[in-house]
Amino acid sequence: MAQNGALLLGCIADDFTGATDLANTLVRNGMRTIQIIGMPDGLDVPADAEAIVAALKSRTAPVAEAVEQSVASCRWLRQAGARQIYFKYCSTFDSTDEGNIGPVTDALRAELKTDFATVCPAFPETGRTIYLGHLFVGEVLLSDSPMRNHPLTPMTDANLVRVLGRQTRASVGLVPVGTVRRGPAAIRNAFETLRRNDVAYAVVDAIEDGDLRRLGAACADLTLVTGGSGAAMELPENFRRAGLLARRAGEEELPPVGGKAAVLSGSCSPATLAQVERMRARHPALKLDPLDLAERGNAVVAEALAWATAELETSPVLVYASAPPEAVKTIQAKLGRERAGSLVEHALATLADGLVKAGVRRLVVAGGESSGAVVQAVGIRALQIGPQIDPGIPATLSLGEPKLALALKSGNFGAEDFFLKAIDRLR
Numbered sequence: 214m215a216q217n218g219a220l221l222l223g224c225i226a227d228d229f230t231g232a233t234d235l236a237n238t239l240v241r242n243g244m245r246t247i248q249i250i251g252m253p254d255g256l257d258v259p260a261d262a263e264a265i266v267a268a269l270k271s272r273t274a275p276v277a278e279a280v281e282q283s284v285a286s287c288r289w290l291r292q293a294g295a296r297q298i299y300f301k302y303c304s305t306f307d308s309t310d311e312g313n314i315g316p317v318t319d320a321l322r323a324e325l326k327t328d329f330a331t332v333c334p335a336f337p338e339t340g341r342t343i344y345l346g347h348l349f350v351g352e353v354l355l356s357d358s359p360m361r362n363h364p365l366t367p368m369t370d371a372n373l374v375r376v377l378g379r380q381t382r383a384s385v386g387l388v389p390v391g392t393v394r395r396g397p398a399a400i401r402n403a404f405e406t407l408r409r410n411d412v413a414y415a416v417v418d419a420i421e422d423g424d425l426r427r428l429g430a431a432c433a434d435l436t437l438v439t440g441g442s443g444a445a446m447e448l449p450e451n452f453r454r455a456g457l458l459a460r461r462a463g464e465e466e467l468p469p470v471g472g473k474a475a476v477l478s479g480s481c482s483p484a485t486l487a488q489v490e491r492m493r494a495r496h497p498a499l500k501l502d503p504l505d506l507a508e509r510g511n512a513v514v515a516e517a518l519a520w521a522t523a524e525l526e527t528s529p530v531l532v533y534a535s536a537p538p539e540a541v542k543t544i545q546a547k548l549g550r551e552r553a554g555s556l557v558e559h560a561l562a563t564l565a566d567g568l569v570k571a572g573v574r575r576l577v578v579a580g581g582e583s584s585g586a587v588v589q590a591v592g593i594r595a596l597q598i599g600p601q602i603d604p605g606i607p608a609t610l611s612l613g614e615p616k617l618a619l620a621l622k623s624g625n626f627g628a629e630d631f632f633l634k635a636i637d638r639l640r
């Protein structure tokens with residue numbers, strides 16, 4: 214891709230909803246942001262994009278794959294003109310002793326020929342804080358939180374200096390909160406001292422957003438910055454201070470697409486279940502039964518599509534597989550967890566494709582995996598990120614044809630009236 218005149222910040226996120234969260238943060242802080250789904254190669258993005266977030270699925274991929282995809286994305290972003298690279302991972306630092314945060318950051322440092330990067334997954338708004346290098350989730354250490362039992366990335370050590378130290382040969386240091394509170398100049402001095410001592414990574418304490426702002430300001434001249442979405446919140450202001458980014462009054466609205474609206478829900482989280490009830494009370498809704506899907510397959514999807522197409526003439530519709538925990542357990546006991554999941558994901562993906570062909574242009578999807586399946590089925594490779602609908606969930610617009618207005622929400626996000634609000638906000 215040719216140099217993109219406006220591009221300032223290139224981001225690599227290790228999962229899809231994390232990428233959206235970061236893009237949302239950048240938009241709220243005044244950057245025009247595009248989220249790319251998967252690897253950016255071969256893609257043309259609008260020339261006025263100031264930040265690009267490549268959403269990889271590298272969090273739990275084999276190390277070599279995660280490294281390769283991250284480095285290739287980094288190279289593409291640099292060629293597109295990015296002046297700074299941000300590597301985004303989870304605010305609970307989801308990883309194992311094998312990686313992938315350490316190996317990916319090592320590889321990005323090599324690619325960018327830089328000896329240093331910051332490490333700060335803190336997200337105080339959601340209770341993730343770092344004190345003396347220890348990550349807390351709410352009131353407990355990461356290692357005492359439910360993350361200790363995560364099926365793929367169990368986090369049994371809260372000391373990030375140690376955790377990262379096991380994932381890299383480079384040395385890892387700490388910038389404690391006392392230094393952070395003395396402001397950006399003190400933080401920069403601490404970076405210099407660490408660098409002189411051959412320390413490649415600075416884990417930086419952050420307990421409140423002010424700490425993240427101070428850290429962000431200290432990162433203006435770094436080529437590589439890493440963290441959760443919070444540590445990126447001040448980066449747009451750095452570009453404004455440098456005269457590279459325009460100051461805007463607020464988040465920019467997306468151009469309207471018009472067309473019919475539908476909600477597809479494959480998330481079974483408590484928040485989603487409440488959202489389904491709210492929507493059902495106001496609009497036509499159809500429940501998909503995984504057991505029926507297992508028995509009759511595509512016929513079920515075809516019936517759902519016929520039903521939705523008819524209802525769409527007069528109203529937005531909801532199609533959902535979302536079910537409370539007991540029902541999900543029963544279904545999983547009969548079908549197996551994976552089969553139940555993939556039956557539902559496949560059904561929602563096929564439905565989304567059919568609905569778009571039937572004229573739906575405004576689409577709300579609940580569920581991280583469900584969103585991934587839908588976006589792939591309708592062939593979306595990149596999204597322009599618009600104003601926030603609810604915390605962490607922006608309105609988005611697909612690039613390419615046909616233009617779709619989308620709200621993609623992961624499990625527990627969104628208020629009870631989220632579906633109704635999202636339909637209203639997607640124009």
Ligand code: ADP
Nearest residue numbers: 480534536553554557558580581582583623624
């Ligand atoms: P979340 O963001 O809430 O985790 P996801 O879409 O990522 O939502 O994951 C939910 C998973 O549960 C998906 O794989 C989906 O297909 C599956 N699923 C949805 N409804 C049911 C159900 N009724 N029974 C079993 N599995 C289901």
